[in-house]
Amino acid sequence: MDQLITGLYGIPVVGFVLQFAGYLVAVLPQNASIILQSAVPIALAALCGVMCERSGVVNIGIEGMMLTAAFVGWIVGVVLAPILPADPSPIFGLTPALIIAFVFAVLSAVAVALLHAWLSISVRADQIISGTIINILAAGLTAYLYTIVSQGSPESAGYFPPFVPPSAITSLPVIGWIIAMFFNQGPIAMSLIVIVVGFQIWLFRSRWGLRSRAVGEHPKAAETVGIDVIRLRYMNVLYGGVLAGLAGAYLTMEASNSFQAGMTGGRGFIGLAAMIVGRWTPLGAFGAALLFSSSQSLGQIIKFAPPSGDVGTTLLSIPGQFYDALPYLVTIIVLAGFVGRSIPPAADGQPYEREAAT
């Protein structure tokens, strides 16, 4: 077996590709926790997209909702931390300030989602324009307020530290790394898999799911059987706001403890691409998010644990900016290969106009 592998690795070009693949197989499980961590905001954004688009509302403004939640979570923590008692509880080191900040973060994203819902469902504005305006507004307002607040050198309220499972479990052969991947995490990252599976079941096995999908495919037929199209779309965009809020809170309350202007870095849009590649299903979107986050983590992984031999020298000689651009590059390429074969809900992006009673 070893001889076969050495033989295969010796072939030019093909051997290089095989060596690279072998490196990925060896290195990715070790870094599964990191990959899941960078997948969290992308996956939650993708779930927000699934939630909205399944019921027929295109949501380009996820990025803005995330940024709002990220800022609000951070600033509320900064304001409350000096006032409230700071003894962390034994689980996840939660302080009262952090919990309240988290609630406000999610609510702020829901408020932005309400604006998007109103613009796209009631005002019947173009939904992509509406989402773009939300992005511009959130970027401007958070950058403005951050500049003002940071003049007073604010003290962060801290962040949700990760849970550390006993090393006896994480060092188990074969399944150890999977347990580490899902449980060596903070609360938001740990609940992601529950949200994904729960949402998948809810969307395809519940009455709400059936109604949501009906409203996204054929709103008029749905209305005919007594479903309130407008109300259901409003509710689902607000649920989407909760998911985007979790994604934003994750950035400033779990992945780090600070805010930066424009810190979402296009993750909301990568999430939309994950939604399309995942064919508008929660599980598919989660899988695609893992693919994109792997490409995001690759540069980091190669820097810390470069492969041996020619492959290592080649990978290290590629400029760092290439790895910075890699997730965006992978997103474009995968997206271009999937669109057309991945079919959106039929009424996606079309405002619904109730017919007047005669």
Next chain:
Amino acid sequence: MTSSTAPAERSVRSRIWRTAGLPILSILLGLLVGAVVILGSELLLPDHTFDWTLPITAYRALIQGSIGSVNSIINTLVETVPLVLAGLSVALGFKAGLFNIGAQGQFLIGALGAVTVGVAMAGQPPILAISVATLAGFLAGAAWGFIPGILKAVSGAHEVVTTIMLNYIAISVLAWAVSGPLKVPGSPSPITHDVGNAALPILVGSTGHLGILIALGMVAAVSWLLFRTTLGFEIRTVGANPDAARYAGMRPKRLIVLTMSACGALAGLAGACIVLGVTHSMTSAFGTTVGFDAIAVALLARSNPVGVIFSGLLFGAMRAGSGLMQIEAGIPPELIDVVQAMILLFLVIGPVLTRVLRLRGVSGNLGATETITRTYGKEAVS
């Protein structure tokens, strides 16, 4: 005599009121919200006594810094040039039913193309150096716009996602070029050589460069293209209804690729104007938010090329005056982004505003943006 001219005059006035009414109202409301934001943010400022008149101080400084003197007017014009060019890029896209959020990336790559060629031609005669370097920016931007165009035409990948991704890739490309192949050897920080003779000549004052004429020329060129040529007619038809365009024998896919490339070229020209007209060299910190402001410029102008001049002037004036606003009132320039976004928000809720305020004869329509969401997630042409 008077009786025959009066109705004509009134109809001209009502037409202006119809198209400009909503934008003007949105601008006023946007500034009003900006004032509220200033008052609200005073509560967050450390060691600050609340001052009711701070918004007035801030807006007075904003006006002073943008049109208060000959110099500041010239600065406004210089700030307006890239906004008009990139605004045209977004507006042209809207006319074809495409949403070019990628103007920012095309702008960066255009600037990179211009500085690369400009540095190489720095010793050549000015006329040759300027025209070749400007053309390089134009073409580099066009190439960056071609990518989302061909992706949409061939695979149906919506330009809203692909252009955003290309914006981030452009940032990386620029960072790599400035710290790698274009870096001045031995320089402690990443910076390119000066463009030398490829710098755009100064026409007025100390900063008013040739780009002002380039921007005006492009407004004329895009107007002519859209409203006086067959190609422009086809672009507008594809924008209004891609299927109808195909039944009429036009080739929507070809038009999508062509229009996205042209959009890229215009945004690239904006980048060339900044790097050849203002900064003359490039650092890794290069890059303003021109490409995103361009969306506001195009929407406020309702995608009309001539309207782009006016909305470009408005936002250019705000950018030019924001420095003085920061000095005199302590308000960060990011306030302009907030005001800009609020103006757009009021524009989008135009139908509601005109109804609530009972403005008769004012169009609440945003214009030329109707088919953008319709093609989302689908093949460009069925």
